[in-house]
Amino acid sequence: xxxxxxxxxxxxxxxxxxxxxxxxxxxxxxxxxxxxxxxxxxxxxxxxxxxxxxxxxxxxxxxxxxxxxxxxxxxxxxxx
Numbered sequence: 262x263x264x265x266x267x268x269x270x271x272x273x274x275x276x277x278x279x280x281x282x283x284x285x286x287x288x289x290x291x292x293x294x295x296x297x298x299x300x301x302x303x304x305x306x307x308x309x310x311x312x313x314x315x316x317x318x319x320x321x322x323x324x325x326x327x328x329x330x331x332x333x334x335x336x337x338x339x340x341x
Contacts, residue, residue, distance in 0.1 A: 263302050264280065267280045268282060269340050269341065273337050278290060291332045293312045293313070313330050314331070316330070322340070323339055324338070
């Protein structure tokens with residue numbers, strides 16, 4: 262269900278987070294680089310290679326906040 266919500270292009274303040282229909286992700290939000298080639302989202306947390314990278318907070322259908330474990334900042338993104 263979280264993948265259905267996240268699918269699409271999200272942007273805000275020069276940052277973006279994208280998940281396509283095949284669940285491929287692309288982003289420029291600072292992240293902790295895990296050793297894994299693939300990621301999973303568990304309990305709202307984006308995990309790569311066992312490393313917690315982001316935490317998603319759903320604000321509305323078109324707005325979310327992404328917490329970056331790397332820099333401790335929250336990025337507010339809007340669905341395009």
